[in-house]
Amino acid sequence: MSAAGPHGPAFSGRVGWGSQPAVLVVDLCRAYTEPDGPFALPDPASAVEAAAALVDAARSGGHPVVWTAVRYARGLADGGLFVRKVPALAAFAEDAPGEWGELTLEPDPGEPVVVKQYASAFFGTTLAPTLVGLGVDTVVLAGVSTSGCIRASATDALNSGFRPQVVRQACADRSPALHENNLADLDAKYADVVDLSGALTHLQRPA
Template sequence: MDGELTVTAAGPHGSAFSGRVGWGSSPAVVVIDLCRAYTEPDGPFALPDPGPAVAAAGALVDAARSAGHPVLWTAVRYAPGLADGGLFVRKVPALACFAADAPGEWGRLTLTPAPGEPVVVKQYASGFFGTTLGPTLLGLGVDTVVLAGVSTSGCVRATAMDALNCGFRPQVVRQGCADRTPALHGNNLADLDAKYADVVDQAEALERLQRLA
């Protein structure tokens, strides 16, 4: 039922996973790091087939706008010289493409935010860590975050986990995310659905956004 948590009882040998957090009454679409570095063929994080995820994210954004729901975006940005990159940029050296003085404009978003739609700048995987995303969502009265973007195993996963930690209902849209390989994408969706979020199909997400208008 909408607005309620569903808990699946499990005996000592039964499955303890895959309950549903469900939808609240006030959703927002959050598009995570969908930028040229992932969607351009020669990008540092180029995906094998980003087109379907870009199209699905665009459809979710259009549906949210039409229904009057907030749309928010996250983007990775670092200071020149990566002074604010910490250990993350040492672990993933290709993140240097998001420094302010890096060539290529790889951090430019693939889809265009509308005027007034917040673009939350971050330095780490989660859209919530060290950012204004949580307070912004609370200020907008949001209780459900509809997540799309890249990559499924990285920033989408981290953001979904922290959404749950912060008391938001994470709905990860299967077709709206993408990763380096289909196996990474599928395995991480399965694990997210088991423990941290509801993984939903695009059709369900679009219907819910319209219904909650």
């Protein structure tokens, strides 16, 4: 693909990689990866495997790994209109049954887990100052869902001055069409959509 991309010279420029990447694993939890979960994905295994590979590469290269998890207070008082628009988010309330918010992959001790209530990992959270404090300039995104929290987080990463790299194989959505269409639009306007192999090469370089 040329630098101008399939949309002509108006779109699909590259933000590229900086020198200090971090992997951000967004909302990869049982609600999405278990077959009976409220947001169950049709085939989550490949995205989980790719996310795990990114996490392992970042750890071996000495790069930060940051996680997000969705949590709401009992009664959803901190959910605003989002929980009204998406009632299934009630599964993430502190008094909800099922432990659907439990992360599918295990953070290492000392790896930050940023708690959020809305789609973007940056909105109303400590994520941006955490990344700044870690010296991060590039955010490598994995997780769910491509059209929702990945898209919102990638857009806000760009808005916040970080270089968003969305790893195609490490994200998933409720249908292949939603996944691919949102990747195409993200790559056109808000992030670099990259393949797993290239991301692993960058992350395996020592910090």
